[in-house]
Amino acid sequence: MTDIVLSTKGLSMRFGGLTAVSDLNISIGKNEIVGLIGPNGAGKTTAFNVITGMYRPSAGQVFYRDKDITGSKPHVITEKGIARTFQNIRLFRSMTVLENVLVGCNLSISSGLFSATLNLPAYRKKEAAAREFAMALLDKVGLTEAAGKEATSLPYGQQRRLEIVRALATHPALLLLDEPAAGMNPQESLELMAFIHTLRDEFDLTIFLIEHHMQVVMGVCDHMYVLDYGITIAHGDPASIQKDPKVIEAYLGVDDAGNK
Amino acid sequence: MKMNKNQLYTVVALCAILLFIVIADNCFDAFTLRVFNLCAIYIILALSLNLLNGFTGLFSLGHAGFMAVGAYVCALLTMPPELKEMNYFLTPIVPILKNITLPFFPSLLIAGLASALVGLLIGAPVLRLKDDYLAIATLGFSEIIRVLITNAQPITNGAQGLKGLPRFSTTYTVWAVAGVVVLFMVLLMRSSYGRAMKAVRDDDLAAEAMGINVFKVKVTSFTVSSFWAGIGGALLGHMITTIDPKMFTFSLTYNIVLIVVLGGVGSITGSVLAAILVTVLMEALRFLDEPMNFLFIHTGGLPGLRMVVFSVLLMIVVIFRQKGIMGGKELSWASVAAFRERHSRKGRPQ
Numbered sequence: 001m002t003d004i005v006l007s008t009k010g011l012s013m014r015f016g017g018l019t020a021v022s023d024l025n026i027s028i029g030k031n032e033i034v035g036l037i038g039p040n041g042a043g044k045t046t047a048f049n050v051i052t053g054m055y056r057p058s059a060g061q062v063f064y065r066d067k068d069i070t071g072s073k074p075h076v077i078t079e080k081g082i083a084r085t086f087q088n089i090r091l092f093r094s095m096t097v098l099e100n101v102l103v104g105c106n107l108s109i110s111s112g113l114f115s116a117t118l119n120l121p122a123y124r125k126k127e128a129a130a131r132e133f134a135m136a137l138l139d140k141v142g143l144t145e146a147a148g149k150e151a152t153s154l155p156y157g158q159q160r161r162l163e164i165v166r167a168l169a170t171h172p173a174l175l176l177l178d179e180p181a182a183g184m185n186p187q188e189s190l191e192l193m194a195f196i197h198t199l200r201d202e203f204d205l206t207i208f209l210i211e212h213h214m215q216v217v218m219g220v221c222d223h224m225y226v227l228d229y230g231i232t233i234a235h236g237d238p239a240s241i242q243k244d245p246k247v248i249e250a251y252l253g254v255d256d257a258g259n260k
Numbered sequence: 261m262k263m264n265k266n267q268l269y270t271v272v273a274l275c276a277i278l279l280f281i282v283i284a285d286n287c288f289d290a291f292t293l294r295v296f297n298l299c300a301i302y303i304i305l306a307l308s309l310n311l312l313n314g315f316t317g318l319f320s321l322g323h324a325g326f327m328a329v330g331a332y333v334c335a336l337l338t339m340p341p342e343l344k345e346m347n348y349f350l351t352p353i354v355p356i357l358k359n360i361t362l363p364f365f366p367s368l369l370i371a372g373l374a375s376a377l378v379g380l381l382i383g384a385p386v387l388r389l390k391d392d393y394l395a396i397a398t399l400g401f402s403e404i405i406r407v408l409i410t411n412a413q414p415i416t417n418g419a420q421g422l423k424g425l426p427r428f429s430t431t432y433t434v435w436a437v438a439g440v441v442v443l444f445m446v447l448l449m450r451s452s453y454g455r456a457m458k459a460v461r462d463d464d465l466a467a468e469a470m471g472i473n474v475f476k477v478k479v480t481s482f483t484v485s486s487f488w489a490g491i492g493g494a495l496l497g498h499m500i501t502t503i504d505p506k507m508f509t510f511s512l513t514y515n516i517v518l519i520v521v522l523g524g525v526g527s528i529t530g531s532v533l534a535a536i537l538v539t540v541l542m543e544a545l546r547f548l549d550e551p552m553n554f555l556f557i558h559t560g561g562l563p564g565l566r567m568v569v570f571s572v573l574l575m576i577v578v579i580f581r582q583k584g585i586m587g588g589k590e591l592s593w594a595s596v597a598a599f600r601e602r603h604s605r606k607g608r609p610q
Contacts, residue, residue, distance in 0.1 A: 052469065054465070054468075073468075073473075074468040074469055075468050075469075075470075075471050075472055075473045075474065078468075078469060078470065078471035079471050083469070083470075084469050086465075086466065086469075090463045090465060090466035091463075091466070092458065092459050092462040092463060092466065092467075093462050093463075094458060094461075094462055094526070095455070095458060095459075095462065099455060102452070102455055103455050103456065103459045103467070103470050103472070104470050104471075105452075106452055106455070106456055106459075106470060106471060106472055107470075107471040109452040113448075113453055113480060113484070116448075116451035116452055116453045117444060117447045117448045117451055117453065118447070119447060119450075119451070123451070123452075127451075127452060130452075166470065167469075167470075169470075170470060170471050
């Protein structure tokens, strides 16, 4: 049994009368790649937002390495080692590619206002180290040449990669990817999944990812959770999920007679 | 270390500016020199507001309030006891303040710190708001500060204001402070702190997910901005040598917002250029307020007509060039070269 990195206990999120996530119990072991799948509006992103502290859950708890992090501020959670990307790309518009990654390095450069402004040696050393680290990260995803370009001028696929790199810059142990393959064709999606696989090995990461298309994550995930209307309808390895009648029903629907 | 061409240009430009300031101080008549120095003060104020509005994306309209705090604190610390006695003829000044007299520079620093403290106290609750709500709340607090100053007669001498302040804001003082603020802003924006501020402006959710304590960054920005606003206010007071609560109404904030928007939100050089432009125009257009004769039409002096020009200017900018003169970019030797390149090419036949 591997040690558990992230787990939730009875996690629920209600918005007024709408229950977006209900009684979610997940458990992710170290170095696993775990998928969270489900049709549109199933509550996948809400689950991410609760885990990363963007929302405070209506009920339940989130544990990171056996510590209760429920209701912590997002930046505190990032500091603890959970980084995330967003479904709709959220790069810093006015900044270059390199600067975007450097913002991710902010935690490792955190100096006082004065030592940063006055460019004191202690700060300068950290800043130089951060730049080197950022360039090394960009090199890994083939964005070295684009380092000086405006982040939003990159083609879509590269923007996605940049967002992942930016998240990696925070030195996470757990990476949450919200639909990393959104808007990609099947070929690109498969390449991305292979990329995620190498990331896991290279950075010793645990990865939790949301995906809309089941086929994309089949090959890469160790196990997966399926949400529908906020309820966990299935959990297991990809092969068993694919055969699960409830999952097929959620994705394809059934007619009135109950025929699939 | 060998200097490259651009560094050499910069040194030459700085020497030229320095020389100009020396010439101005010695040769300009009193009125022109006053306008020239006012430019420096508006540079300080515009940059401090731009830190907030432009770089951190917090739309604040409370600048006049922080300037008032700085101006009053500095004035009370520098005025000699006899002068205080002359000013406070209706209600005597509180005894503790009466005998304090400090030299100008410590007073200026304390004024800035006092203003920063007020900024911190107001910022902590107000910065939980966003956008228009934040603008209205800061505007409200600025007015509250003004009303408090008007009514705290034993401390501030109320609506009568303070007269005869020592004229400490010399040409060299104001331009030196302006230089420090420009340098501070350039260095700050290059540092990780500046990056964090811009990240908060661009996307606060993403910034938070990157481990940035968004609230802390906002409060820091607000406090630093208040600090420089206080310094600017203090310098203004010691230049005009008279301060009263009516000086620090919303229209003063409006002037600074005008400069920031004209120059380009998020541009240091834009703010500097626009501060000079607006300050000079404000004086140059003064003839509009006076009675005028156009062949058959006589106007009997319309005070405030020149402000109409600024309003029109602001409207033109908002409609045709939202990003202001510099459009969020900085003036650098590289951009100057690119500009010349573009225009010399346009001139040549294709």
